[in-house]
Amino acid sequence: MSSMENKESEGNMDEATSDPKTKVLKKKKRKGKNQESSSKSKETVKAWWVPKADNEPKEEKELNNVTLKFVAKQSDFGIPQVPIEVPENADSEELNKIVSSFLEKAGDVEEIPTFEFLVGEKILLSTIGNHLTELGISYELTTEVQYFERYPPPAPKDNLEHDDWVSSVKSSGEWLVTGCYDNTVQLWDISGMERGRGKRAHKLTIPAHKAPVKAVSWLNKKGAIKSFVSVESLGVERNGTKFATGSWDNTIKIWDGAISNSEGVGHEEEPDKKKVKKSKSQRLKTPIYTFVGHSESVSGIDWIDNNHFLSCSWDHSIRLWDIQAAGKITQINGSVAFFCLSYSPLNRTVLAGCADRQIKLYDPRAREGNIVQNKFSNHTKWVPSVMWSPHNENLFVSGSYDHKIKVWDRRSATSSLYNLLGHDEKVLSVDWSHADHIASGSADCTAQIYST
Structure with a gap:
């Protein structure tokens, strides 16, 4: 549906619609010189869809959390294997931030690389929530996420x-x-x-x-x-x-x-x-x-x-x-x-x-x-x-x-x-x-x- 959709209808309308997203404009037909006024004259009604303003509050879907345990496949980049809750819409970029923050605090790695994440023997390409759903893994479980240094581009x-x-x-x-x-x-x-x-x-x-x-x-x-x-x-x-x-x-x-x-x-x-x-x-x-x-x-x-x-x-x-x-x-x-x-x-x-x-x-x-x-x-x-x-x-x-x-x-x-x-x-x-x-x-x- 386009951001503005014109709708035309004919008929009697005494009150504007109660929908706050819809404006109703009434326009009476002009009487011609030879046209008699009539109480039954028809009205032209036009309605436009008015989108919400940017500053209007939007309904946000409540996100669930998933519990992950990060396991390094390369010992040089290991972090504490403690359960960490992340929102279900977190992707590999967000998981990289989590791992990097632990490595920065430890101070043992001079240059922190970008990591790939492996869940259920498959590389994470979407959000963690979608990935778990595709694999049939319950959100209620603590999921092991293996990570390793991303292979550099040739x-x-x-x-x-x-x-x-x-x-x-x-x-x-x-x-x-x-x-x-x-x-x-x-x-x-x-x-x-x-x-x-x-x-x-x-x-x-x-x-x-x-x-x-x-x-x-x-x-x-x-x-x-x-x-x-x-x-x-x-x-x-x-x-x-x-x-x-x-x-x-x-x-x-x-x-x-x-x-x-x-x-x-x-x-x-x-x-x-x-x-x-x-x-x-x-x-x-x-x-x-x-x-x-x-x-x-x-x-x-x-x-x-x-x-x-x-x-x-x-x-x-x-x-x-x-x-x-x-x-x-x-x-x-x-x-x-x-x-x-x-x-x-x-x-x-x-x-x-x-x-x-x-x-x-x-x-x-x-x-x-x-x-x-x-x-x-x-x-x-x-x-x-x-x-x-x-x-x-x-x-x-x-x-x-x-x-x-x-x-x-x-x-x-x-x-x-x-x-x-x-x-x-x-x-x-x-x-x-x-x-x-x-x-x-x-x-x-x-x-x-x-x-x-």
Whole structure:
């Protein structure tokens, strides 16, 4: 209803309405020259809604109190665990003030950070009253609230310009390898990178393929010689001893990760040349195993341990495979195509990016594996890339066709922690292999680096 609403009616009205919010104005019709006066002449009545003045007292809803007990997940920020009553409309900002006041009085912390609050294993995003109601927790109980230092937002470090779409990125810490739609693999030195140094970071262009490079990953990150592999979809075993590749022919092949001098590009450093030609003596590898089972393209692969790996496909399934048994152990069936997956050895769960714009969390070894443990629904378009943090069991990063990169906490399904800006087109790949930074590749022909 608008702040002022006109109402017109016709009829006899001798008295104004008793409602103090309504004014009634009476206006008699003028008699024309040829019009006779009549006691039955009609009156035009107009009524306006008159809003309350700002200084008029407003009825306020009586707030209930809830009793909380604050428990620090980091001992450096502990406060007395005594019951504290707060109004039900208190949010994380108000709870931060309470904790900070205790820490200030104690004087043991030089710089008090901003905290996140965890109630019932979920991050507090609304008021404490709404949060407890959603979880079905009674106001009559004393509720334990865990708090911890808020994860700082990743900071843009630099962008690396390419000649075509950047479909895959993978960091080794000091080096970044990127796969591109111009059929090349690019190598970048990102050690100690400062903003504006992107062009100087480029070290090598390898014209390794006859088609767009969809996936790249490191095989050996240590020592003077470093090796990587590039294919359609790819997962490297965590020790680099072998790797698995997926293809449009619906198969998965397992390969030996050891690289001999006659395999791969295998060139020594050539400082005067930016491009390296393919070696004529280059020998093609043959797979150790081939796994068959998916009915459509294999879109993502990740390893659990040296003997087990996961795969996802456009056929709406995620499968757990055993190399020694040379077959499938279990299968998770979804309702839409899966585009990517990431397994966390820290929490033993798997994330999958889906065609319904959601990221879904599964436990691949649970008996009820088909049951989605959580759904993260904040992207507006397809999610082709997702990856767990290597150092925090609750954090992960995702990239979407909606041009956005999001950093998530798995305890907050409806809202991401941060949106990382920088891309003008769909995000095709994200990587959080190294704890110090996040990398991304996009259809805007750039790779972005964010320090974490």
